[in-house]
Amino acid sequence: MRFDGQNALVTGGGTGVGAGIALALAEAGATVTITGRRLETLDDLAKRHDRIRAFAGDVTDRASCAAMIEAAGDPQIVVANAGTSKSVPFHKMQEDDLQNMLATNLFGVFNIYQAAIGPMKKTGKGRLLAVASTAGLKGYAYVSAYSAAKHAVIGLTRSLALELADTQITVNAVCPGFTETPMLRESVDNIMNKTGRSREEAERALTAGNPQKRFVQPDEVADAILWLAGSGASAITGQSISVSGGEVM
Template identity: 70%
Template sequence: MNDLSGKRALVTGGGTGVGAVIAQVLAQNGAQVWIAGRRPAPLEVIAAQTPNIEACVGDVTDPQDCEALIKVADDPDIVIANAGASISKPFDKMTPDDVQAMLSINLFGVFNIYAAALGAMKSRGTGRLISVASTAGLKGYPYVSAYCAAKHAVIGLTRSLALELARTDITVNAVCPGFTETPMLRASVENIMAKTGRSQSEAEKALSAPNPQGRFVQPQEVADTVLWLAGSGASAITGQSISISGGETM
């Protein structure tokens, strides 16, 4: 699809789920890819499976770690801010610490890695900044108010930074998957089963119901969109929040 030969890419949260598939797709299309996360074991598994992928440990909630990751990845041309997490609670059970946790990983994790990468990109005059947000950045969902707030903030950051960089060849975009077949989704299914007594199929049906196609998004579909945004053919695409949701958000 896109020849990324000679390009360097960093994928945060690259050891599992969507991040791992994004890293593999970028590497398969010629990029030298570094995957980052807090736990070395899953990173090393992915790195061992695919040529052109290297593992590096770091916490995106720590600005100094982000600066170190950017250096390890040799000032990457492409940064995929994928690391994220979700807490599911009714609003009246949510604590300030819960809200701070969601902002730390889902918003500041994007801000920190972008801030660390942007200086070198500006010097070159080119780059691709892509966050994996969520349809939760485009609409509300019950019981994940802090997560939705953080993802909405990522969309705002995307739009504003894209305008600041519009006179360069540095683009800033977000991809916004609906419920996607990942370990995080499996955890959500199990949570519904435990709290409601529903069967697995009933829990899965409840989560897939908002998707007009009646299914879960596949990680490959997200990765293919990221691959397109990372290439030269998407140089006029910036400030966008691309919904990958079977029509759930438009």
């Protein structure tokens, strides 16, 4: 699958799943702009491929999202990957915890999509792709705010796909299970610190729900994104594809 001559934007593209997606798109011929709040991290990844460019931006800010789209050359592929997670029991959760989860995980998608749709309609085609989570397809204890935000992303995906069905713009989401990223390592460390478990025990607790008994790899998520971004997926829209080793069917 090739994307020669196409521009792509990946939010939260400096590390983890976003970095894997950016590298895969660049290898497939796209000119990729990666965005995030930490320019140094973005620059480090951009040095790894001559078709990756770094641009500092914040998906929670609408003006910043418009600047990202312009910097990316009105991209035909937009991957809303930026996200954050926090684990806290519901009865201890503060209003700010919920607001913060919604700001990045939901409004980050909303903001970048609104900035991208106008240019996509002018060129006549596009791919809007969100990195959601299996937490948007089922519940997990202690991450109710995160799960609520990801469920909302899937609802947005389904509704926006219908609004754009008479265009050549498709809207889809991928829903990874626990994926081997810096965010996951923080979750493992959190389990170890709070429960006294060893790293192996903490990891086993997280992989227990995956029938394959392993963590998903970033390049596996990237492969799903590449398929959805390609011409062969032109009839695929409004879908939330689970990449989870069979955890969600």
